Amino acid sequence: MQRVFSGIQPSGIPTLGNYLGAIRNWVALQADHDCLYCVVDLHAITTWQDPAVLRQQTREMAATIIACGIDPETHILFHQSGVPAHARLAWIFNCVARIGWLNRMTQFKDKAGKDREAASAGLYVYPNLMAADIHAYHATRVPVGDDQKQHLELANDIAQKFNHDYGVEFFPQIQPLIMPEAARVMSLRDGTKKMSKSDPSDQSRINMSDDSETIAAKVKRARTDAEPLPSEVAGLEGRAEARNLVGIYAALSGRSQTEVLTQFGGQGFASFKNDLADLMVEKLGPIAAETRRLLAEPDHIDRILFAGAARAEAIAGPIVAEAERLVGFLQRP
Numbered sequence: 593m594q595r596v597f598s599g600i601q602p603s604g605i606p607t608l609g610n611y612l613g614a615i616r617n618w619v620a621l622q623a624d625h626d627c628l629y630c631v632v633d634l635h636a637i638t639t640w641q642d643p644a645v646l647r648q649q650t651r652e653m654a655a656t657i658i659a660c661g662i663d664p665e666t667h668i669l670f671h672q673s674g675v676p677a678h679a680r681l682a683w684i685f686n687c688v689a690r691i692g693w694l695n696r697m698t699q700f701k702d703k704a705g706k707d708r709e710a711a712s713a714g715l716y717v718y719p720n721l722m723a724a725d726i727h728a729y730h731a732t733r734v735p736v737g738d739d740q741k742q743h744l745e746l747a748n749d750i751a752q753k754f755n756h757d758y759g760v761e762f763f764p765q766i767q768p769l770i771m772p773e774a775a776r777v778m779s780l781r782d783g784t785k786k787m788s789k790s791d792p793s794d795q796s797r798i799n800m801s802d803d804s805e806t807i808a809a810k811v812k813r814a815r816t817d818a819e820p821l822p823s824e825v826a827g828l829e830g831r832a833e834a835r836n837l838v839g840i841y842a843a844l845s846g847r848s849q850t851e852v853l854t855q856f857g858g859q860g861f862a863s864f865k866n867d868l869a870d871l872m873v874e875k876l877g878p879i880a881a882e883t884r885r886l887l888a889e890p891d892h893i894d895r896i897l898f899a900g901a902a903r904a905e906a907i908a909g910p911i912v913a914e915a916e917r918l919v920g921f922l923q924r925p
């Protein structure tokens with residue numbers, strides 16, 4: 593069975609974007625892969641996090657992932673700081689990756705904003721740590737949202753250069769797995785911006801913990817244009833907000849965008865938004881309820897994560913020790 597690795601930052605409450613772009617995919621992959629799913633707290637601190645909030649969000653992320661259907665017994669769910677192998681390999685990759693490669697990463701440009709000099713060095717080398725997350729397990733399949741494709745290409749470049757520099761075929765190439773429908777969920781306030789858990793506006797996103805009233809209010813207020821919905825997918829061209837809402841409806845209902853527009857084409861947004869809000873409540877409500885139930889026992893979540901970390905370290909430790917041997921570090925006698 594192929595090994596899957598994927599991670600998610602506990603940098604806020606998980607959103608509908610994280611669910612449709614990542615977590616839902618993770619659940620499906622459990623059927624025929626060995627899966628490692630990681631709450632990447634080392635990545636989260638590349639932008640400042642309140643320590644108490646970070647701890648809470650780490651647990652909340654883990655609880656949501658389990659509530660979505662990840663089985664932490666058959667597969668491995670853990671927190672990144674619980675497995676030192678990630679940071680050890682990341683340092684080696686910091687020395688393999690070229691500054692020119694990192695300069696091309698669009699996510700750094702987006703996240704650092706205008707004042708790049710003030711961004712943390714961690715944010716800049718974030719893609720090297722992400723490469724280490726995956727290569728520490730020799731994972732070959734990585735389910736991610738469309739926005740992470742560039743980072744995976746960089747992870748492949750790093751593997752290739754490491755193999756070349758040390759004359760070995762040690763790190764395999766990674767294959768990204770991107771879901772077709774709603775691979776990228778956009779902000780409810782601006783259809784050209786990705787829906788993000790750290791967006792300052794709570795109105796821009798659906799949180800996985802939102803109750804039905806909040807979901808209905810956010811969908812109702814979601815930005816749209818004045819035209820009715822088109823009857824064909826081609827009519828969504830140049831209408832970022834309409835495309836986003838139709839994409840979300842399609843992804844949640846398991847129907848194609850064509851089918852959704854066959855039903856709603858020609859209508860205004862009001863009734864479509866009502867149906868969309870009902871659909872979200874139907875799909876997300878049970879997940880939010882299960883998450884709340886799990887969060888009532890935070891110690892239990894910590895135990896699941898630390899048990900997962902021990903199993904993850906047993907896989908990554910020897911792989912990273914071999915990488916260290918290859919670069920010339922002394923081996924423990």
Ligand code: AQP
Nearest residue numbers: 600601603609610613614736737776777787788789790
């Ligand atoms: N809007 C999105 N649409 C589709 N997929 C998305 N993902 C995130 N947002 C969307 C996917 O979720 C996975 C985990 O992402 P992450 O938490 O590691 O970091 P991110 O991509 O930076 O997600 P956020 O929500 O935007 O977090 P913040 O606000 O902290 O930066 C990834 O597979 C990602 O593609």
